[in-house]
Amino acid sequence: MKLNLRIWRQDGENSAGRLVDYKMDDVSPDSSFLEMLDLLNEDLIVNGDEPVAFDHDCREGICGMCSLTINGVPHGPERMTSVCQLHMRHFSDGETVVIEPWRAKPFPIIRDLVVDRTPFDRIQQAGGFISVRTGSAPDGNAIPISKEVADYAMDAAACIGCGACVAACKNASAMLFTAAKTSQLNSLPQGKAEKDRRVLGMVAAMDEAGFGNCTNYGECQAVCPKGITLDFIAQMNRDYAVASTKKLFGCAF
Amino acid sequence: MILDAKIPDGSIEDKWSNHKFSNKLVNPANKRKYNIIVVGSGLAGGSAAATLGELGYNVKCFCYQDSPRRAHSIAAQGGINAAKNYQNDGDSVYRLFYDTIKGGDFRSREANVYRLAEVSGNIIDQCVAQGVPFAREYGGHLANRSFGGAQVSRTFYARGQTGQQLLLGAYSALNAQIARGQVEMYNRHEMLELVLVEGHAKGIITRNLVNGAIESWSADAVILATGGYSTVFFLSTCAAGVNVTGAFRSFKKGAGFANPCYTQIHPTCIPQEGDHQSKLTLMSESLRNDGRVWVPKDPKVSEQLRNKDIRPRDVAESERDYYLERKYPSFGNLAPRDISSRSAKEACDKGRGVSYTGFGVYLDFEDAIGRLGQPAIEERYGNLFEMYERISGDNGYETPMMIYPAPHYTMGGLWVDYNLMSNVDGLFVLGEANFSDHGANRLGASALMQGLADGYFVVPYTVANYLARVGAGAPDPDGPAFKEAKASINDNLNKMLSVQGKRSARSIHIELGRIMWEYCGMARDDAGLKKALQLIPELREEFWSNVRIPGTGEQLNIELERAGRVADHLEFAELMCHDAHDRDESCGGHFRVEHQTDEGEAKRDDENFSHVSVWEHQGVNTAPVKHNEELVYESVTMATRSYK
Numbered sequence: 089m090k091l092n093l094r095i096w097r098q099d100g101e102n103s104a105g106r107l108v109d110y111k112m113d114d115v116s117p118d119s120s121f122l123e124m125l126d127l128l129n130e131d132l133i134v135n136g137d138e139p140v141a142f143d144h145d146c147r148e149g150i151c152g153m154c155s156l157t158i159n160g161v162p163h164g165p166e167r168m169t170s171v172c173q174l175h176m177r178h179f180s181d182g183e184t185v186v187i188e189p190w191r192a193k194p195f196p197i198i199r200d201l202v203v204d205r206t207p208f209d210r211i212q213q214a215g216g217f218i219s220v221r222t223g224s225a226p227d228g229n230a231i232p233i234s235k236e237v238a239d240y241a242m243d244a245a246a247c248i249g250c251g252a253c254v255a256a257c258k259n260a261s262a263m264l265f266t267a268a269k270t271s272q273l274n275s276l277p278q279g280k281a282e283k284d285r286r287v288l289g290m291v292a293a294m295d296e297a298g299f300g301n302c303t304n305y306g307e308c309q310a311v312c313p314k315g316i317t318l319d320f321i322a323q324m325n326r327d328y329a330v331a332s333t334k335k336l337f338g339c340a341f
Numbered sequence: 342m343i344l345d346a347k348i349p350d351g352s353i354e355d356k357w358s359n360h361k362f363s364n365k366l367v368n369p370a371n372k373r374k375y376n377i378i379v380v381g382s383g384l385a386g387g388s389a390a391a392t393l394g395e396l397g398y399n400v401k402c403f404c405y406q407d408s409p410r411r412a413h414s415i416a417a418q419g420g421i422n423a424a425k426n427y428q429n430d431g432d433s434v435y436r437l438f439y440d441t442i443k444g445g446d447f448r449s450r451e452a453n454v455y456r457l458a459e460v461s462g463n464i465i466d467q468c469v470a471q472g473v474p475f476a477r478e479y480g481g482h483l484a485n486r487s488f489g490g491a492q493v494s495r496t497f498y499a500r501g502q503t504g505q506q507l508l509l510g511a512y513s514a515l516n517a518q519i520a521r522g523q524v525e526m527y528n529r530h531e532m533l534e535l536v537l538v539e540g541h542a543k544g545i546i547t548r549n550l551v552n553g554a555i556e557s558w559s560a561d562a563v564i565l566a567t568g569g570y571s572t573v574f575f576l577s578t579c580a581a582g583v584n585v586t587g588a589f590r591s592f593k594k595g596a597g598f599a600n601p602c603y604t605q606i607h608p609t610c611i612p613q614e615g616d617h618q619s620k621l622t623l624m625s626e627s628l629r630n631d632g633r634v635w636v637p638k639d640p641k642v643s644e645q646l647r648n649k650d651i652r653p654r655d656v657a658e659s660e661r662d663y664y665l666e667r668k669y670p671s672f673g674n675l676a677p678r679d680i681s682s683r684s685a686k687e688a689c690d691k692g693r694g695v696s697y698t699g700f701g702v703y704l705d706f707e708d709a710i711g712r713l714g715q716p717a718i719e720e721r722y723g724n725l726f727e728m729y730e731r732i733s734g735d736n737g738y739e740t741p742m743m744i745y746p747a748p749h750y751t752m753g754g755l756w757v758d759y760n761l762m763s764n765v766d767g768l769f770v771l772g773e774a775n776f777s778d779h780g781a782n783r784l785g786a787s788a789l790m791q792g793l794a795d796g797y798f799v800v801p802y803t804v805a806n807y808l809a810r811v812g813a814g815a816p817d818p819d820g821p822a823f824k825e826a827k828a829s830i831n832d833n834l835n836k837m838l839s840v841q842g843k844r845s846a847r848s849i850h851i852e853l854g855r856i857m858w859e860y861c862g863m864a865r866d867d868a869g870l871k872k873a874l875q876l877i878p879e880l881r882e883e884f885w886s887n888v889r890i891p892g893t894g895e896q897l898n899i900e901l902e903r904a905g906r907v908a909d910h911l912e913f914a915e916l917m918c919h920d921a922h923d924r925d926e927s928c929g930g931h932f933r934v935e936h937q938t939d940e941g942e943a944k945r946d947d948e949n950f951s952h953v954s955v956w957e958h959q960g961v962n963t964a965p966v967k968h969n970e971e972l973v974y975e976s977v978t979m980a981t982r983s984y985k
Binding site: 099100116118119120122123124126127129130132133134136137138139141143144145146147148149150151152153166168169173175177198199202204205206208209212213214216217218219220221222223224225226227228229231232233234235238239241242245246248249272273276278279 | 388391392395406407408409410411413415416425427462463465466467468469470471472474475476477478479480481482483499500502504505506509512513514516517519520526528551578580581582614615617618619620622623727728731732734797798801843844845847848889890891892896897899900
């Protein structure tokens with residue numbers, strides 16, 4: 089199939105960027121979107137041009153590294169699919185495809201389609217863990233956890249930290265990402281001890297990094313390749329309200 | 342090269358306890374005087390960095406990805422083994438140990454494997470405590486499933502994303518230590534050189550992948566957890582960035598490389614579609630719990646299927662060959678990976694393959710759906726069926742999936758002793774990057790176990806022994822050894838950039854992959870390996886005279902990154918072929934066609950090859966020198982593997 093690509097090119101964080109047009113004449117519908125870009129880069133390199141820089145690694149939808157906005161939609165047109173698992177059979181012959189990086193102030197562009205997502209790490213460092221010394225854990229079956237709770241925690245834990253939620257949000261909010269982690273750990277008995285500290289710490293880190301707040305549009309949920317839902321944001325808001333009230337009144341439980 | 346495995350005395354059950362007791366300790370107040378570098382942030386590196394930080398050491402951890410959470414351990418799907426015997430089906434530490442030794446075709450080091458089995462239960466406890474959402478039964482207890490090469494159910498799992506959940510557990514522990522200031526994390530940094538000072542590993546040189554800066558880092562010890570090297574085949578189940586550079590550069594600095602020819606070809610991957618392909622996607626081996634593998638008995642029927650003249654469901658039961666069930670009745674579809682892969686190749690080589698390239702077999706869930714209903718299968722493998730459909734366009738509930746083996750895991754790696762230290766003092770190697778636990782074939786759900794065992798429960802003890810012996814005192818990162826290493830890196834990068842030829846590094850990598858798959862893949866022979874040993878240096882010459890890398894070294898340059906990794910693969914591939922050629926026997930995943938039984942099974946030669954082959958670098962374009970570590974089995978008796 090033939091494609092017209094319009095790709096965002098930018099040399100560095102402080103350089104001006106622009107959309108550049110490329111034509112592809114022979115794309116296999118069975119190839120993945122990133123393989124299509126591999127072929128474009130192959131042509132560019134052989135012709136002495138600089139290839140388009142984009143992030144990718146596992147190419148099987150789990151590492152969360154790939155991060156392209158395709159025709160205005162983070163991860164492109166297929167629901168529950170990250171770019172690396174998007175295949176060209178979902179595009180039509182002769183189509184114009186616009187490819188841009190994640191666009192959000194806390195994710196500055198490093199080059200072309202590569203952005204800096206380290207603020208996500210900082211949010212996790214502010215409480216996205218259960219403090220347990222290696223080797224000090226009780227037997228894995230010591231605390232029975234109902235299947236419902238385990239499944240709920242697993243649903244939340246499915247987040248791959250790609251940042252599509254932020255890119256889709258008009259507020260550049262990281263609440264879906266943050267809520268997925270607080271909900272996973274806060275719902276489990278092992279995580280209860282640090283529940284309040286966790287949600288207060290992570291929300292503060294999120295605000296400090298410059299992410300906006302949630303205004304319930306649900307764009308994040310719509311683009312999430314792992315099906316993380318807004319329910320987790322509601323849960324985080326509840327946990328946050330409880331924790332801040334307790335803090336306000338200085339009560340321990 | 343001195344290879345002293347330092348296996349402790351005593352019975353196999355007591356070795357690790359005795360060793361921990363006799364190890365030197367670093368007292369808590371002194372730990373802060375030591376600096377440790379960890380390269381890699383996957384299960385092994387992430388857990389090691391977190392645990393060492395928690396103990397009070399100053400840790401610097403490096404990864405090439407944009408976050409430590411993205412290391413390729415994340416892609417492991419099926420599960421992690423542990424000898425908990427929660428299923429009351431007769432499991433024990435000894436049974437897990439024995440299964441792993443046998444699965445590795447008696448080519449792994451007994452004492453290390455026993456320790457792995459011994460700490461396996463602690464791993465599950467640790468991960469549960471961290472909040473890893475393992476699958477549970479309605480009663481609230483942990484669920485298990487079965488995996489290849491075992492007749493007990495000992496695999497713990499978190500849907501089809503066990504690797505991601507365990508990695509996020511290690512990442513969370515790492516984050517806690519980063520927040521405490523005990524670990525400094527360097528993302529988008531790639532290790533390009535190991536630095537030795539007076540024969541001890543005392544630092545590394547990295548390239549900052551964002552701005553190209555070449556930087557020196559010094560420490561009291563260096564831990565490599567840089568993963569495997571299946572990307573030497575270009576097409577593999579690995580992430581695009583997986584590379585051999587960290588391990589290979591250490592090899593060039595004197596570390597022994599053990600058994601590089603031991604590679605695992607995973608049986609359940611989505612078959613290759615065309616030349617555009619950049620990777621092969623694995624689907625968890627757990628699918629073989631309920632899926633049945635078959636091809637038509639008659640190659641003519643296969644041809645009709647390839648041409649889409651008939652559909653798989655049109656093939657009568659009596660016309661199908663469930664070859665694993667036929668050949669290995671007691672393990673059936675759960676035969677170990679090497680055996681399952683080879684059987685698929687054999688069927689396809691006889692013209693019975695069913696995908697349009699001829700290299701694919703069916704994995705059929707019809708019976709399981711009939712027996713358990715589709716919802717039960719969805720509950721177990723739903724995400725894998727979705728993934729299959731996304732990539733192939735086919736619905737696995739309605740028509741059998743097609744699978745074919747693909748390069749996956751590498752059992753070979755840098756040689757380490759019982760302390761996980763290489764023959765270079767102060768250089769520790771963990772996880773897939775070392776060689777010790779899986780012999781010639783790894784069983785499913787054992788890689789995650791090994792990575793976490795090494796990082797959480799082994800190296801934190803054994804590194805202290807080394808540190809207490811040498812005392813604190815990381816060298817000056819601007820000292821002569823570092824300056825020299827930096828200069829050589831810069832020279833190498835400039836040399837690569839200045840070629841300005843006509844070919845991309847990727848196209849050369851694809852060509853290398855074809856050579857390796859053809860001559861050093863699932864079946865190897867004398868003539869083919871000799872051919873590869875002739876072709877690889879030619880291709881290396883082509884690379885250094887005709888590669889084209891646009892841009893400069895002082896920027897984010899994806900082609901420079903790629904080219905550096907390909908350059909190392911072009912040297913490493915030769916080492917692999919030397920090893921495969923030298924090992925004139927078949928064992929596990931290393932199948933020399935000259936050595937097989939009448940039924941086509943791998944035929945070991947214990948008399949001549951019951952050893953670890955450890956290679957010492959002699960220079961590029963010079964054959965490496967081999968040293969042997971004899972494998973001594975005190976607790977188990979070497980036997981011919983049988984899964985019949």
